[in-house]
Amino acid sequence: MTAATYLRPGLPVPVPENDGLDAPYWEGTRRGELRVQRCKACGTWQWGPEWICHKCLSFDIGWQTIEGRGRIYSWERPWHPAHPALKEQGPYIVVLVELPQAGGIRMLGNLLGDPRQDVRIGAEVEAVFEPHDDAKPPFTLVQWRYSGR
Amino acid sequence: MSGRTLRGKVAIVGIGETTYYRHGKSPDPEFKLALKAVLAACADAGIEPRRIDGFASYSNDRNDPSRLAAALGLPELRFSNMQWGGGGGGGSGAVANAAAAVACGMADCVVVFRALAQGQFQRFGAAPPGGTVSGEPAFNAPYGVMSPAQRYAMRAMRFIHENRIAPSAQRAIALASYHHAQRNPRAVMYGKPLNEEAYDASRWIVEPWRLFDCCQENDGAAALILVPAERARDFPKKPAYLLAAAQGSEHRNAARVHNAPLYATSSFTTVAPNLYAMAGLKPADVDVLQSYENFTGGVLMSLVEHGFFAAEEANAFLVPENLLAPSGRLPLNTSGGNLAECYMHGLELQVEAVRQLRGESTAQVPDAHVSMVISGPMVTPVSSMILGSAETLQ
Numbered sequence: 001m002t003a004a005t006y007l008r009p010g011l012p013v014p015v016p017e018n019d020g021l022d023a024p025y026w027e028g029t030r031r032g033e034l035r036v037q038r039c040k041a042c043g044t045w046q047w048g049p050e051w052i053c054h055k056c057l058s059f060d061i062g063w064q065t066i067e068g069r070g071r072i073y074s075w076e077r078p079w080h081p082a083h084p085a086l087k088e089q090g091p092y093i094v095v096l097v098e099l100p101q102a103g104g105i106r107m108l109g110n111l112l113g114d115p116r117q118d119v120r121i122g123a124e125v126e127a128v129f130e131p132h133d134d135a136k137p138p139f140t141l142v143q144w145r146y147s148g149r
Numbered sequence: 150m151s152g153r154t155l156r157g158k159v160a161i162v163g164i165g166e167t168t169y170y171r172h173g174k175s176p177d178p179e180f181k182l183a184l185k186a187v188l189a190a191c192a193d194a195g196i197e198p199r200r201i202d203g204f205a206s207y208s209n210d211r212n213d214p215s216r217l218a219a220a221l222g223l224p225e226l227r228f229s230n231m232q233w234g235g236g237g238g239g240g241s242g243a244v245a246n247a248a249a250a251v252a253c254g255m256a257d258c259v260v261v262f263r264a265l266a267q268g269q270f271q272r273f274g275a276a277p278p279g280g281t282v283s284g285e286p287a288f289n290a291p292y293g294v295m296s297p298a299q300r301y302a303m304r305a306m307r308f309i310h311e312n313r314i315a316p317s318a319q320r321a322i323a324l325a326s327y328h329h330a331q332r333n334p335r336a337v338m339y340g341k342p343l344n345e346e347a348y349d350a351s352r353w354i355v356e357p358w359r360l361f362d363c364c365q366e367n368d369g370a371a372a373l374i375l376v377p378a379e380r381a382r383d384f385p386k387k388p389a390y391l392l393a394a395a396q397g398s399e400h401r402n403a404a405r406v407h408n409a410p411l412y413a414t415s416s417f418t419t420v421a422p423n424l425y426a427m428a429g430l431k432p433a434d435v436d437v438l439q440s441y442e443n444f445t446g447g448v449l450m451s452l453v454e455h456g457f458f459a460a461e462e463a464n465a466f467l468v469p470e471n472l473l474a475p476s477g478r479l480p481l482n483t484s485g486g487n488l489a490e491c492y493m494h495g496l497e498l499q500v501e502a503v504r505q506l507r508g509e510s511t512a513q514v515p516d517a518h519v520s521m522v523i524s525g526p527m528v529t530p531v532s533s534m535i536l537g538s539a540e541t542l543q
């Protein structure tokens with residue numbers, strides 16, 4: 001049974017790209033690991049995933065597990081339901097989180113908690129893994145909440 | 150500037166539009182709308198449609214040039230071109246591509262067009278239900294980020310934060326479009342004025358954008374006819390000469406999952422300098438501006454990046470009186486634009502830019518000689534262009 005999720009069920013189910021590029025990320029989140037790309041040749045962090053390092057053009061890109069913490073870089077609060085699954089949802093918060101410990105790459109997620117709360121750009125947040133075990137196929141999202149709560 | 154330039158080499162001598170409808174309300178299917186706009190542009194240019202020898206469009210327009218050429222019985226097709234990606238960001242790029250073909254002799258009479266019938270096809274602002282997503286959408290859709298508004302609000306919010314943009318700045322952009330639409334009987338929002346109170350009371354679509362910050366979605370078609378500048382005086386209407394066009398975006402703009410290094414931009418930081426360099430003009434030379442409103446915050450950043458004011462001056466500059474024809478400092482979206490005339494995916498802005506140089510606008514700027522269009526902020530590639538009267542070529 002899937003525990004309560006931030007957004008109501010029925011949104012599109014994320015699956016790895018058919019060329020396998022982002023499979024390590026999606027496999028990692030199922031295990032509670034946050035994995036992003038880091039170039040083995042020059043150490044550059046890279047997100048979203050790509051086949052080549054944008055800095056040194058090496059194809060030897062590795063995946064590194066990182067600590068799920070960052071700070072809010074930007075945010076938005078959708079009200080209008082763009083998808084049928086969101087018709088009864090009401091407002092919700094999406095944050096773009098910057099990860100200083102991984103070269104400042106950014107990741108997207110929902111900010112857990114009251115959907116009408118104030119959002120502070122620059123505030124520290126931590127990752128929360130949100131499993132969707134009943135989805136077909138099952139997947140786990142990385143969500144965010146204010147640190148120390 | 151090197152000798153390699155489009156400046157003054159091509160002119161727009163015909164403009165055509167269908168009636169503009171609310172989305173899903175066109176009585177005609179999309180292909181018929183495209184044909185009607187092309188024929189209207191030919192009539193405006195005073196030419197026999199069979200003189201057309203090329204087509205250019207953008208955003209994966211569904212109306213294939215070969216089918217158009219067959220339907221119209223063209224003797225030959227010499228140029229067909231699609232601007233990659235970028236949604237409405239391709240509007241000026243499509244003009245640039247057509248102009249390049251004309252300037253270098255690949256074709257003599259190229260139509261730039263865009264047609265949309267959203268009753269027949271999926272709307273942009275509504276996501277398809279269910280299913281799976283992969284790649285970039287897999288990192289967005291499960292978090293409820295699916296529509297263009299949801300995709301780009303994140304960029305605008307960062308810009309608003311960095312530059313302390315007041316809500317009144319975005320509001321002024323919406324008010325300008327609605328104000329001008331009240332003088333334009335073609336506008337879908339003609340007879341539906343907007344004031345500050347109604348804007349402030351309107352519902353959020355996605356913070357920081359209210360209903361009136363977001364473009365309409367519409368059905369219709371628009372077309373332009375481009376010919377070599379040396380033939381431009383053979384046509385009945387005053388020619389609009391292309392002074393410059395530029396497309397593209399800055400370093401790693403499309404880095405996935407919102408990782409563009411310069412995130413809080415409308416994508417024009419490198420494009421705009423290229424545009425002015427080709428035109429040999431500066432922002433103060435622009436008499437009238439049409440700037441694509443997908444969302445008002447995108448217009449705001451576009452104006453900054455095209456040098457009309459600095460980010461820290463935005464709150465002071467963006468008041469309605471500065472943006473209104475005939476006498477504002479920078480008359481903006483004088484037909485009503487995407488917000489209030491019609492979301493013809495931005496091509497109605499090119500049509501209006503030509504009208505301003507002819508003196509045919511319903512919100513005419515007196516003595517307009519330099520007329521700019523900015524296409525599709527925040528996407529990539531974006532594009533922009535500058536048209537000029539015959540006087541600007543001297």
Ligand SMILES: [Zn+2]
Pocket residue numbers: 039040041042043044053054055056057058
């Ligand atoms: Zn590298």
